[in-house]
Amino acid sequence: MSDPGTPAFRKPPARPPFHREPLQGEARLDRARAVEELKRFLDLAVREMHLAVEYEITSPGEGGQGPGEPEIVVAFRGADQDLLLERNAELLLALEHIAHRWLRLDPRLHDQVRFDCGDYRATRLEELKLSARVAAQRVRETGQPFQFNPMSSRERRIIHLELTGAAGVRTVSEGSGDRRQLVIYPVKK
Amino acid sequence: MKDLVEAVAKALVDHPEQVQVQAVPGEQATVIELRVHPGDLGKIIGRQGRTAKAIRTLLSASSLKLNKRYTLDILE
Numbered sequence: 001m002s003d004p005g006t007p008a009f010r011k012p013p014a015r016p017p018f019h020r021e022p023l024q025g026e027a028r029l030d031r032a033r034a035v036e037e038l039k040r041f042l043d044l045a046v047r048e049m050h051l052a053v054e055y056e057i058t059s060p061g062e063g064g065q066g067p068g069e070p071e072i073v074v075a076f077r078g079a080d081q082d083l084l085l086e087r088n089a090e091l092l093l094a095l096e097h098i099a100h101r102w103l104r105l106d107p108r109l110h111d112q113v114r115f116d117c118g119d120y121r122a123t124r125l126e127e128l129k130l131s132a133r134v135a136a137q138r139v140r141e142t143g144q145p146f147q148f149n150p151m152s153s154r155e156r157r158i159i160h161l162e163l164t165g166a167a168g169v170r171t172v173s174e175g176s177g178d179r180r181q182l183v184i185y186p187v188k189k
Numbered sequence: 190m191k192d193l194v195e196a197v198a199k200a201l202v203d204h205p206e207q208v209q210v211q212a213v214p215g216e217q218a219t220v221i222e223l224r225v226h227p228g229d230l231g232k233i234i235g236r237q238g239r240t241a242k243a244i245r246t247l248l249s250a251s252s253l254k255l256n257k258r259y260t261l262d263i264l265e
Binding site: 030035037041044045048049050051080083090091093094095097101102177 | 190192193196197199200201230232239240242243244246247250251253254255
């Protein structure tokens with residue numbers, strides 16, 4: 001959807017383009033404030049973009065139930081679900097990325113505010129784990145490395161974790177930026 | 190769309206009072222010109238350009254919905 005023909009900016013940035021907030025102490029999420037701000041962002045975005053979707057904000061991690069569950073889940077539903085999920089959920093993930101910045105969320109809390117639509121997250125998780133196992137098996141059988149397509153750090157992490165301790169293979173990420181991709185190598189016995 | 194870009198920019202930067210957004214209608218597309226404090230450029234562009242890309246993704250999706258092309262220019 002992005003147009004590579006458009007110049008990103010007319011002048012190069014005068015300083016390194018990314019400034020990370022200093023991390024201080026324990027990172028905590030102010031849930032009530034975050035939900036308030038998310039609504040402000042999403043109501044505007046849905047209206048301005050004329051998206052035919054509704055969203056629901058829930059807190060599955062509330063009250064300590066389900067460790068590893070995110071604190072806040074924003075689930076979209078409606079006629080424009082397909083638009084959100086096109087091209088590997090490009091629009092859904094773009095909205096999530098902007099929401100994280102909008103909330104000025106400490107990077108350690110990014111997993112705590114998750115956008116979802118249909119069963120996208122759960123299906124993608126299963127898909128990644130399954131391809132990790134299938135690819136690892138092939139690497140064992142052929143002795144040849146297998147290179148995945150470029151993926152986000154979070155998705156690569158899922159594959160790394162799935163194959164932690166797997167016999168006969170090791171996983172590494174190679175390349176940089178948007179092109180970073182995970183490779184499974186055979187390990188000689 | 191101008192309102193959305195403006196609200197997003199203001200939420201992301203350290204100097205919201207210096208955010209200026211103009212929609213310049215053209216034949217092919219409406220160019221949304223975004224001006225921010227030079228020190229805030231990094232916040233708008235993001236690491237490896239991810240934030241600028243995400244904003245452009247929103248604009249492209251709206252272009253589809255509204256049948257009208259939008260592009261984003263980030264100016265210092």
